[in-house]
Structures are given as structure tokens and as C-alpha cells.
Amino acid sequence: MLSQRTANLIFIVIILAACAYFAWEAEGFSTSGLLASSGLPSKFFPQLLLGIMAVCAAFIGYLYLVRGAAGGDAGGTVFENKTEARQGILMLPVAAACYVIWRSFGFLPMAIVMGPLSLLAMGVRAPWFYVIVLAMTALVALTFTYGLGIQLI
DSSP: OOBHHHHHHHHHHHHHHHHHHHHHHHTTOOSOSHHHHTTOOTTHHHHHHHHHHHHHHHHHHHHHHHTSOSTTOTTOBSOSSHHHHHHHHHHHHHHHHHHHHHHHHOHHHHHHHHHHHHHHHTTOOOHHHHHHHHHHHHHHHHIIIIISOOOOO
């Protein structure tokens, strides 16, 4: 199986690339909402969080490159067996599909599809898990729409 060190170094590169891409996307945010009234541009908060994520990822990458491990994972592998590897790798196309759905149709359709697709990829067969995940999606949508007044279209 794939070593923890190799997998995490690959993942760190992906995180850094994603942070750069999403920070670039945030540059196009229009100034509106609560942050605009405080004098901060709408891109400030997302770019701050992305910057913090990039710094943390770079630090962990440094630990792996210099020490060969971070924490107690020296010599560890990513997955215990082939089933776990398949389930974990299937989450990559699920994440990509959800991103495409979000960009094409909006947050709400993506949220409705993301939970069940993730459960399918992970091999969950119990129907009540699907019901709970869809109920949690509805709760998030209602909280944002009616509690916070933010439309998740």
C-alpha cells in the first residue's frame, strides 16, 4: 500500500494548488454583504482562510521532507486493505463531480447529491444513513436560508 509520507506529500501539493486556485477565484468576488459594510472586501475572509490552510500544509510538507514523518506516522500506510483503498479513491471523483455540480447548478443541488454519492463511494448500505445525511442537508439549507437569510441557490 501507499506510504503515509508519499500520500501526504501528494495531498499537500494538491492542497497548495487548490488554495492558489480558490484564492484566485476569490479575487473576482464582488464587494457586498456584511464584510462590505465593515470596509473589508468580500474576498478577505476566504483568502485569509486559504492562506492559513496553505501555511499549515507547507509546514506539514516541510516536516515530511526534513524529518520523513509528521507526528507518529513514520512507516505507516494510508489504507489497511484494498477495500479501504477503493473507497478512499472513489471519493476523488465524487468530490470532482460535486464541484462541477456546484459550479454548474449551485450549492443546493450539490449538497443534495454529495451526501448520498459519498455514502455510496464508502460502501454504506444502511438506508437510515442516507435519510440522516439528507435530513442534515435540509437542516443546513433551512438554517442558511431562513436563519441567516443567505440564499443557497
